[in-house]
Amino acid sequence: MWTLEQRQRLSLENQILIGEGFDQFQVYRDATYDSYSASGYATANSGRRYYLFIPIPTGYPYQRPPLYVTDPNPLLMYDGRAVSSVGVSHYMHTLTPHGTAGWPQICHWRDARWHSGIVLQKVFLKGLLWIEAYEQHLATGRDIADFLRTMAETA
């Protein structure tokens, strides 16, 4: 199912994570299902930890990988509702939650902006930014969009 190019790319992406100081994250291969994922704990400035999880889609890198927060579960907002309850939200920078587990999906790049030149290290970087903005949301009740600007298109 996976091409040599994809396998090489994912191995290389693992090296990039390590080389760029993102070694709290790692790319994994599940030999049982011949599936790939990337995950790890992100530690916010507050010291709280959040588990970020990327199931690698079979069309990667041409297909956009989703980025979920799987721990804490559920991830709660300032008002006590689950983040996943807002669905695709501009104000919370979230996309469709995971279909079965209900994990909130962080909006890193939308499908309309994703391209195969983007690497997982940049996806995790956006995840870290979202986590910090989320903590500010918890502290103030303001929307995550108040702390994160929507990125202009860049190559």
Next chain:
Amino acid sequence: MTTRDPQQQQMIREAMKAIAERKPGRTKLVYDKTKRTIVAVAEGTQAPRALNITADDADMFAVVTLSSQWMRDRWSDIQHGALAVTLSKWDGGDALTQADLGVQPSCDRETGTILLEGQAKEPAAGSIEIVLARGTGPADAATFVAPDGSGYRASCWREADGGREAIDVSFVDVQPELATRRSGILETNILRDRTVLLVGLGTGGAHVAIELAKCGVGHLILIDRDRLSAGNVVRHPGGISQVGRYKVNVLRDLILEKNPEADVSIHPVAVDYNNEDAIRALVARADVVVCGTDNRPSKLLVNKLCVEAGVTAIYGGAFRRAYGGQVLRVRPKQSPCHQCFISAMPAEATDVEVSTESDADAIAYSDRPVAVEPGLSLDVLPIANLVAKLALLELLAGEASSLNILQKDFDAPWYLWLNRPEPGTQYASLPPLSESSDEMTIHRWYGVYLEREPECSVCGDFLAALASHYGVDLASMDDLPAPPRKDS
């Protein structure tokens, strides 16, 4: 025509023919005040108040149109007995067109009978009778040339309201007549064997498909998962009667109406990774791929598959509200691919029209909806026209075609078109078209030369460049670890 008197009808026909040919005839037309209608009288009859009937009035007779090829294929049947033919009845019977001439016949039908002069009408039936008489005069539209080369002149009568009405007959040789307007400009014999895959049949893609069919492209593969909506109709070639049908079905019928011999295959599926293998197989069959989708994932999937297969792809799209548009032609490994284009011109790559609900949904948030934007068909068609022309040039490249004189004009990979100086864009202050000699204006095509991105993640050596950048040896990377256990 209201008269049922065969003699009067014949006189009117002769008079009308004389008018049409602008020759004196044996009869003329006058207005009979007592009957409150036009009647035919002998030329010498005194008629001081005769109306001036012009040649434009000569089209008052209904016409039956039959396929010559269909007749030739059934000539032996006609020789051995009357032959039934089903006719589409248009405009209250003003036009009666052989129903199987195209794929969109009228719902209103009449049955006709074709027979040789002197032949018994049985067993065929119907209200229309077409009689073929061996002709000796000059051939015209009513002359049928049999397989043995002999000519037969057709007369036609319709039974209605207890009377018989004369109807004109016209024989058409569909394919030769379709080719007449193309020959000398397009090499139909080459295009007949060519295959174009069209991905996305919105306003632009549908127009391209129909234009290519009109040009004689023989094989068209259509992909689009959407159905025609009422909102589409003001832009799309499909009409309000077609609302609810898959666009691929609508386009198949429109194509076959223009090119009955075209081989059209339809695929009402989404252009996404769930259908990657199926789309890859279709790309492999194509000489050229035309991509008219408005979302990036589908364009990048098509780009990837076309680069893999070495098939030229042409991407056309309108900017928001169709203030302009762009066309990108990708010759794999020779010119920039769509991914190279995104890297080189990210703003242009993102400026797309939101013309359908699905386009809007793809970029909307539940708390910030996106509306379908207005955009005029006439602003999309210039873009579609260039896409169709570039597709033809690709199909005819390397062949002895007079159209290839355009190859040097269209040698850039990317083309820009502006319909208006849209406020809020970098084109808001363009000089008026009439005042500009060498400055950029609306309504001109601009070819832009872009370079391939050597480290492109689709058509370049991305992995090697990335490995080099991070000092990683691709050949000696460790195996990836197994995922952590859930309880760890």
